[in-house]
Amino acid sequence: MGSPFRGADDRPQAPTEAREGARDEPGAGPADSADVFVARQPIFDPSQRVFGYELLFRSGFVNACDATHPTDATARVMDSTMSVFGFDRLTLGGRAFVNVTRDVLVNGSVLILPSDRTVLELLETVAPDEDVVAACRKLKALGYRLALDDFVEDDRRRCFVDLADMIKVDVLATPPDEQRALVQRLARPGLAFVAEKVETPEAFHCALEAGYQYFQGYFFCRPVIVTARDVPSVKVHYLRLLAELHRPVRTLWQLEEIIKRDVGLSYKLLRYVNSAFAMRARRIESLMEALLLVGEDKLRAWASIVALSSMGGDKPAELAALAVTRAKLCELLATASSVTTNAAEAFLVGLFSLLDAIVGRPLPEILSGLGLSAEVTDTVLGGETPLRMIYELAVAQERADWGVLDARASALGIPGVKSSELYREAIAWAHTTCAQVA
Numbered sequence: 046m047g048s049p050f051r052g053a054d055d056r057p058q059a060p061t062e063a064r065e066g067a068r069d070e071p072g073a074g075p076a077d078s079a080d081v082f083v084a085r086q087p088i089f090d091p092s093q094r095v096f097g098y099e100l101l102f103r104s105g106f107v108n109a110c111d112a113t114h115p116t117d118a119t120a121r122v123m124d125s126t127m128s129v130f131g132f133d134r135l136t137l138g139g140r141a142f143v144n145v146t147r148d149v150l151v152n153g154s155v156l157i158l159p160s161d162r163t164v165l166e167l168l169e170t171v172a173p174d175e176d177v178v179a180a181c182r183k184l185k186a187l188g189y190r191l192a193l194d195d196f197v198e199d200d201r202r203r204c205f206v207d208l209a210d211m212i213k214v215d216v217l218a219t220p221p222d223e224q225r226a227l228v229q230r231l232a233r234p235g236l237a238f239v240a241e242k243v244e245t246p247e248a249f250h251c252a253l254e255a256g257y258q259y260f261q262g263y264f265f266c267r268p269v270i271v272t273a274r275d276v277p278s279v280k281v282h283y284l285r286l287l288a289e290l291h292r293p294v295r296t297l298w299q300l301e302e303i304i305k306r307d308v309g310l311s312y313k314l315l316r317y318v319n320s321a322f323a324m325r326a327r328r329i330e331s332l333m334e335a336l337l338l339v340g341e342d343k344l345r346a347w348a349s350i351v352a353l354s355s356m357g358g359d360k361p362a363e364l365a366a367l368a369v370t371r372a373k374l375c376e377l378l379a380t381a382s383s384v385t386t387n388a389a390e391a392f393l394v395g396l397f398s399l400l401d402a403i404v405g406r407p408l409p410e411i412l413s414g415l416g417l418s419a420e421v422t423d424t425v426l427g428g429e430t431p432l433r434m435i436y437e438l439a440v441a442q443e444r445a446d447w448g449v450l451d452a453r454a455s456a457l458g459i460p461g462v463k464s465s466e467l468y469r470e471a472i473a474w475a476h477t478t479c480a481q482v483a
Contacts, residue, residue, distance in 0.1 A: 083125050084445030085135055087367075088142060088239065088261045093402075095364075096259055097140030097164065100126055101445060116148040123157050130469065132159060134476045137366055140164055142192065147171050150180040160188035164211065169195050173204045181208050192239065198223060206231055211259070213239040216252060228256040263444070283351070284411070286310065287396065290345045297336045300344075304332055313351055345392075364403055366475055372396035374439045374471035375432075381467060383458025384431065387420075391435050394424045398436065442468045 084101040102118035122143060126132055132141065142164045149155055155165060165184065171177060181191055185208060192211035193202055197219065206212070212231065214224055228238050240252035243262030252260055286303045304310045311332060318335040336344065375395035379388040401408045412422050424432040434453050441450035442464055454461050 088259050098136050099142040116146045119149045134472055142166055151176050164190040164192050166192045166194040211237045211239055213241050216240045217242040225255045286348050301332050368399040370471050370475040371439055373474050375435050377467040378435050381459050386431050390421050393421050394432050394436050397425050
């Protein structure tokens, strides 16, 4: 089954002997006691909306987890979630999936987590004894949901099925026929099945057909491309505004020209400014006055949220929030890097990296004609550019892919601990920005 604190998409680390040299590098190895590490992996519904996040313990950037003390690992995840990161910031208002051991279930320490938004994942190491069953019944009565992690055909936790709200199945390790049989045999009202390690659009569709209700894996970061429709003109305005905001040289007149061509953009800008600067003696009445008052940083944040949310149409707001978080992280990493890169262009790379999922068209078509720099366009499309390492480091941080993260951080001259700090800062910035624009 592997380490009890692997996430659904964690990858095996390189053998210890192959990584010995990395332990003396800045930022490598287990972190000091003051450093906090929590990885999160999204879980989606059939519409690819974020249902919640699995929160995973991390002891540092080289060692993915501390398997010697799994109960302590869970305790540290819970404490960090509530006391350091903040539950809502980590979950963006969704549910948290937390791995739990027997001791954590029995001693009641999970009560620190909000019952209405927490799913407790019973690991394969949890034996179904009387104390555990009693604890599960009590927690369910309090409103917590229970999930059986890495469930298999001959699972010893079968007696928990009647108590479970969710059953998670590793679709890479379980043959398709066995998956379908398992879902059909155990299906009942109130019981949902979660497909873990869904890594491609094809795997996602197979899991849908097999009867899963929720999905966890890398397919979200490799979105299905829909080519049946054009980008409406209003969306082109949003894209041009974002591109203009990230040009090295621009004027407020150019920004005003783009905004005033779209009634919706003009209205939203004035509404935002009059709300954000409500203490002024008089209200803002012109676009130029609004642009002068807001300033570049806030204007870029506003445009990012409004553009992505509006372009998404029926797509979930969480997708825009993820793109904005990634954009800010890329910008912060570029600023911290010892390798010279353009932080504003790094922001654009992160922001546009999910546009195919948001807009529903291939990235090459979306980016064409926007006047972006060749480096931004090439990076978003997968080219090997100086910004590519910044982008790959940001994605590795999101996925808790510590092998890639360690290599990219070292190449960019960014201590691993610093990368984690910047990720927390990006999450907080995105959370605040989204709240202000909403």
